[in-house]
Amino acid sequence: MEQLLNQAEELINAGQCNEAVELLCRQGVPQETRVFELIALAHHKKDQARGDVYSAVIFAGRAISSGSTNPLMQQIIDASKRQDKDLDHSLAPQDYILGGWQDTRPVIDAPLSSNALSKLNGKADAPKDFDWLGKNIPCQKACPASTDIPGYLQAIYEGRHEDAYNINLRDNVFPAVLGRVCARPCESECRHGWEDLGDPVAICFSKRSAADFKGQDLVVMDKWFEDSGKSVAVIGSGVAGLAAARQLALLGHKVTVYEKHSTPGGMMNQGIPVFRLPRDLIAKEIEQIAALGVEIICNTEIGKSITLSELTEQNDAVVMAAGTLRPNLLDLPGKELEGIRHGLEFLLDVNDNGTTAIGDKVVVIGGGFTAMDCARTARRLGATTVQIEEEKADQVATGSILRIPKGNVGVWYRRSVDEMLVTPGEIEELEHEHIPLETMVSPKAYVGENGKVAAMQFVRTELGEPDASGRRRPVEIKGSEFELPVDTVLLATGQFPDTSWIDEALKAELVEEDGWLKSGTAFSTARDKIFAAGDFATGASSLIQAIGHAKDAARAVDQFLMGKVRLKDFAKIEDVTDSGRIREMDAVPLQKMPTIDLEKRDLPTEVELGYDKDTSVEETQRCYQCHYKYEIDADKCIFCDWCVKAKPRPDCILKVKELKHDDEGRIVGWEIAEKADDVNMIWINQDDCIRCGACVAACPVDAISIQKVSLVTEPVSA
Amino acid sequence: MKAQPDLTQVEKDKLEINPDFDFREIAKRPFEDISPNELAMFKWSGVYHQLQPSFFMIRVVTPGGRMTTKQFNRAVDLGEKYAQDEMCITTRQTLQYHWIRKEDIYKIIEGMAEVGITSKNGCGDVPRNIIGDSLAGAGPNQIGDSLKLIRWMADDDEIQNQRNLPRKHKISVASSNDALAQTLMNCQGWVPVERDGVVGWKYHAGGGLGARPYLAKAIFDWVPEDLVMAVTRAAIEAFRRHGDRRHRAHSRLKVVVDQMGAKKFGDVLIDIMKEKNVQGLDSIEFAASAVPNIGRMSINGEAVIPQKTEGKSIVRILIPRSEIKTPESRIISKLADELGGGIIMFTNRQNIELHDVPNENADKLVAALHEAGFKTEGHEHLPDIVACVGTTMCKMAVSDSPDAYHRLYNALATDETYWKAIGTLRINITGCPNNCAHAWVADIGLRGTRTRNPEGGSVEGYSVFVGGKLSEDGKIAEYLCDAATEEIVPAVKKILDAYLANRQSDGELFVDFCARIGISNFQELVASE
Structure with missing residues (x-):
């Protein structure tokens, strides 16, 4: 028994108060003075809530009545007594503004710094x-x-x-x-x-x-503004050019898009294969832009038909959205050999002509969107027809990849699958279409025969430290070189903006020696009237990134044209x-x-x-609908903790002592309250909230509001 | 396909876990091997895991609130041995123990079973302890025999084996048309009616407090006594069928009745009874009005009440904060045997009455009680405060209701002149919105809250509600103000002083004062400096 008591005391001293009480109770109903004393001490030490104070008092009382002479026991009892205070103020009902889900919130500034947003309702910025x-x-x-x-x-x-x-x-x-x-x-x-x-x-x-x-x-959107009388020329009708054009049209400007190709759409039409993107969809969505009054002029290459300088003269602004059409060709021994093609050029050829000459052994080098498209396109172009089992022959379409031997196309990539920048699910499709993927291999040289590529030399790699892109850098493993017989190499190794068409008068101002824009990813350039949008400014990215950049670029153009900000978020x-x-x-x-x-x-x-x-x-229906905000009214809340008991995640509702804010009033952290009296508010940590609504169902006083919060962009009213 | 609502975890537990635990086995099982779901299902046996992790609470079932001294003595023995020398009287007229070790749960359960007291259905989604009023079987105004009905219900297999209701289910049987039986805050409430010498029963349903209170509606004006059990069972069946099992906050019968309305609910009961081939349904009379009309409380502070049975009396003891320690319990029991009728009645204001006291012993008994330190004065007045255990032992609580009890009792109940001047007054202090201490229906109801302190932390306190009642058509108390615990004494005093200063006459009860001036005016009165 003595040993157990000592053990319990050690647990108490170590802050393991619940464990100490459990240990003390294990031996039998607490009946002895020393056990009473230790249970009292354990709860006294724990002291997180009134329940601890009460337990300490109960067992201190039991200890004393069973003969304890430990002065702490009486001290515990005395300390638990709380004094009454005089009432020096009027008695008032609780005062709250935010309220619960049934309440309507006024359109006013948020009264508390703990409020999630700067306003209780309406528009906040x-x-x-x-x-x-x-x-x-x-x-x-x-x-x-x-x-x-x-x-x-x-x-x-x-x-x-x-x-x-x-x-x-x-x-x-x-x-x-x-x-x-x-x-x-x-x-x-x-x-x-x-x-x-x-x-x-x-x-x-x-x-x-x-x-x-x-x-x-066709869906023709309503314009934000009447005609501005301003004209804008957009160079390039890829997603960036067209997105910028549409936004500028919605802003009331006259927009003309120049495209060197015979059809508009850029990468949508000339890069992405038809089996991933039917062409009628592209045409329709471009038509919706044209319906806003955007003029799209094809077969017009700026720098040839008309110069950028001239275009700039003729318009109030010019947006360069010419994409990335300068291929990154690997500077390897044998690069002059026949059979080596850049992936983009290959895809353009197939998309324009429906086919292209391709060998039997195709190697695609790269690990991005283009690599996937090249491989899956090449897989569909195989010349050799394999023998399909007779009974299945009827079911297999003429051009089906099942009529083409497996393994004629492979993708080779210098890093691991984790570093590949591809659309989710595409690697699985690669496998499904019998296209082998070899990772951790880096091309070293093209090996030729009679002026044609006959083999590709690779070296195996391992992953080193992350590079500038955040992806781990491939490091060659010495002595691991090997050769692979090939007759076609498709380089999906990236592409850069082609600025060669910019006329000399402007080149010095706009373009670096390496061919990139001096303005980097910015919308504006050294020339007030000339802007850049999409991949042409940012380098090769994704369609959605190009669209996002172009939309923002259009707002910059509008601000320049109109001399003021006319759209607000x-x-x-x-x-x-x-x-x-x-x-x-x-x-x-x-x-x-x-x-x-x-x-x-x-x-x-x-x-x-x-x-x-x-x-x-x-x-x-799986979407959590994260645009709903669940927020507790810190003044209506009675701190019952029932939402805390119902919460699905450890950190979605917190009992906080203090919220931390930055200079702009943003909530940047919190301190958890250890004791009941320290809890300043029960707070929904919306970053961790999964919008399940369990807290609203649990709240007995309806102190939790639900609001929908959306990002909207609207014209600034005059 | 759109996702369909599945059973909630509680509902799954109710189907998957047998609530009739073998607590001898539980005694041996390591605590960590008891799943939280099982722990929650202990309630079906009247066993609650206490706030303090090593201890449990056990609530027994005493239909009608009555115990013989033999049963009570056993309860006291067990309390002395396993529950740190103490028991509590609940607002549903029964006893509960705290500080029980897991290893001792079965000892309490078996020990009480030996004297005919169970803890089955003490808690959980079941029909709970059937209650009535403390005057049952004795009161001067009683009609019929409410204890008989209570016994029928307590012994009825169909009722007592309903182990998977949508939520808890509460039944009250009054011994007369008297608010004392709390008819309007029970799921089912029976009130006796006498017509031409025949006793039948008026039936109410749909009352319940909790966070969102509802008062019962009158469903039937007349149910012959031989159909009372059929109706009671049918209501449980209706609850089983129509209770919202998905939203626990809205699952009680009160919501079913509120949504259906009294007439439709009555129809549903009749249909269920027809399904069960119950005969004589034509003799049930639907309520002419769903608005109830419950008589005002017939007692008002008496220490001794003459029983209906000639020559006997009820002697009432005020139990401070519902807690009775072993030595006091033994005194009460001894006196009940020596000077009373060996019957102990627990009241819904957490006090004790000794029934069947021969009139000639009554004064002697009162004197003996006073000598032992008990109080018999102050019932239905300021000293008769009801309080739950609050944050002392309950996981749901926000405020320390016993602390507020003691503050108010010590400051105000000691001033007999003051509280006698106030007259009838029921203060109920409940630690959380669950309202176990019935703050919604008190003259002054305090509900635990905490208030954010802009300077840091928070302050424990109470939301104060006034003007609640269970008589006539009932009234849910209205929100008056908030007050911090440390200011609760001056705050309540200010409220009472405002009443004293503004009541029309000494005879205007607090509850009537509230109704007359209205909550806004009352708010203004207490808002003044």
Whole structure:
């Protein structure tokens, strides 16, 4: 017994008070003085809440009545007594403004620094408001075009596919296109994909369903402003050029787009294969831009038909959105050999002509979007027809990849799969289409025979420290060189902006010696009237990044043209009473994208079939709807902790002693309260909130409000 | 397909975990091997895991609140041995123990079972202890035999084996049309009616407090006594069928009745009874009005009440903060045997009454009680404060209600002139919105809260509600103001002084004063400096 008592005392001294009491109770009903004393001491030391004080008093009392002479026992009892205070103020009802889900909040500045936003309702535009949007709607933040993803997913869930398309159209200009080929930076940020929460929502597939199930009419958006009388020339009709053009048209400017190719669309038409992106969709979404009055002039190469200087003279502003058409060719021994092509040129050839000459042994070098497209296109161009088993022959389409031998095309990449910049699911498709992927191999030299490439020399690599892109650098392993027989090499090794068309008068001002713009990724250049947008400024990126950059560029152009800021972003705050979600939606599994069978996979047939309407609803209900904000009114709250007991995640609701703010009023941290009296508020940590609504259901005094917070862009009223 | 609502975790637990635990096995099982879900299902046996992790609370079931001294003595013995020498009287007329070790749970349960007292259905989503009023079986105004009905219900297999209701279910059977039986705050409330010498019962349903209070509606004006059990069972069945199992905050029968309305709920009961082939349903009369009309409390501070049975009396003892320690319990029991009728009644204001005291012993008994330090004065007045355990032992609580009890008792109940001047006054202090101490229906109800302190931390206190009642058509107390615990004494005094200064006459009860001046005016009165 003595040993146990000592052990309990040690636990108490170590702060393990509950464990000490448990140990003391294990021996029998607490009945002895020393046991009473130690239980009293344990609770006295714990002292986190009134319950601890009470337990300490009870057992101190038991100790004394059983003969304890330990003075601490009486001290514990005496210390527990709290004095009454005089009432030196009037008795008033509690005063709160934010209230609960049934209350309507006034359009006023937020009264407390703990409030999530700077205003209680209406439109807010303080730094903390945008900070909230960025942290709380991570998909929208990740989208370079700031697409209102929860907004359109909710619309799809409610069966409003047309509305969903329009929300998309407003933000990302090419919903049907991006619904198929977007790089989906949003999905990797989706809360549903956080650890232990399952898979991200299939945002991109859902976006496609909005386009698939909307009506067939062209959607012509309402303009923000009347005609400005200003004219803008846009060079390049890729996604950046067209996105800038559309935004400028919506702002009321006269826009002319110049395209050197015979059709507009840039990378959409000339880079991405048809089996991933049907061409009629591109045409339709470009038509919607033209319908706003944007003139698109094709077969016109700036620098030849007309110079940039002339264009600048003739217009109030010029936007250079010429993309990245200068291939990065590997400077390896044997680079002059026949059979070595740049991937972009290869894709353009196939997209323009429906086919191109290709050998039997094709090596694609690279680990990005272009590499995937090159490989899957090349796989569909194989010359050799394999013997299909007779009974299956009828089912296999003429151009099917099943009629082409496996293994004629492979992708070779110098880093690991983790570093590849590809659309999610594409590596799986590669495997599905029998295209081997070899990673951790770096090309060293082309080996020729009779002026043609006959083999590729590689060296194996291992991953070193991260490089400037954040990806781990491949380091060659000495002595691991090997050769691979090839007859075609497709270099998907990147491309740069081609500035060679800029006339000499401007070149010195605009272009660095290495061919890149002096203005870097900025919208404006050394010339007031000349702007840059999309990949032409940023270097090769994704469609959505180019669109996002171009939209912002258009706002810079407008500000230049009109001499003032005419569009403003807000956090729009609206009261709601319910998110419409039930918790079971969180358990709905990710819906797979249906694809066509290998038998039918050929060059022109789209591989992905798209969700049917029901599946789109099923998938979109998975979205947590992060645009809903759950917030406790710190004054209405009675600190019962019931929401804390109901919370699904360890850190989504916190008992805080203090919130920490930066100079702009943004909440940047908190201190957890250890004792009940130190709790200054029960606070929903919205960054960690999964919008389950369990807190609202648990709150007995309806102190938790639900509001929808959306990023909106609106014309600044005169 | 859109996701369909699945069972909640509690509902799954109720289906998957047998609530009839073998507590001898639990005694041996390491605590860490008991799942939280099992721990929650202990409640079905009246066992609650206490705030303090090593201890449990056990609530027994005493239908109608009555115990013989033999049963009570056993309860006291067990309390002395396993519960740190103390028991508590609950607002549903029963006893509960605290500080029970996991290893001793079965000892209490088995020990009480030996004297015919169970803890089954002490807590959980089940029909709870059937209550009535403390005058049952004795009161001067009683009609019929409410204890008989209570016994029927307590012994009815169909009722007592309802182990998976949507939520807890509470039944009251009054011994007369008297607010004392708390008819309007029970899921089902029976009130006796006598017509031409025949006793039948008026039936109410849909009352319940909690965070969102509802008062019962009158469903049937007349139910013949032989159909009372059929109706009671049918109401439980209706609850089972229609209670919202998805939202626990809205799952009680009160919400079902509120949403259906009294008439439709009555129809549902009749239909269920028809399904069960219950005969004689034509004799049930639907309520002419859903608005109840419960008589005002018939008692008002008496220490001794003459029983209906000639020559016997009820002697009432005020139990401070509902806590009875072993030595006091033994005195009460001894006196109940020596001078009373061996019957102990627990009241819903957490006090004790000794029934069947021969009239000639009554004064002697009162004197003996006083000599032992008990108080018999102050019932239904300021000293008769109801309080839950609050943050002392309950996981749900916000405020330390016993502390507020002692502050108010020590400061105000000691001034007999003051509280006698006030007259009838029920102060109820509940530590959280669950309202176990019935703040919603008190003259002054204090509900625990904390208030954010802009300077840092928070301050424990109470939201003060006034003017609640369970008589006539009932009234949920209205929100008056907030007050910090350390200011609760001057705050309540200010409220009472405002009443004393502004009441129309000495006879205007606090509850009537509240109704007359209205909450806004009352707020203004207490807001003045």
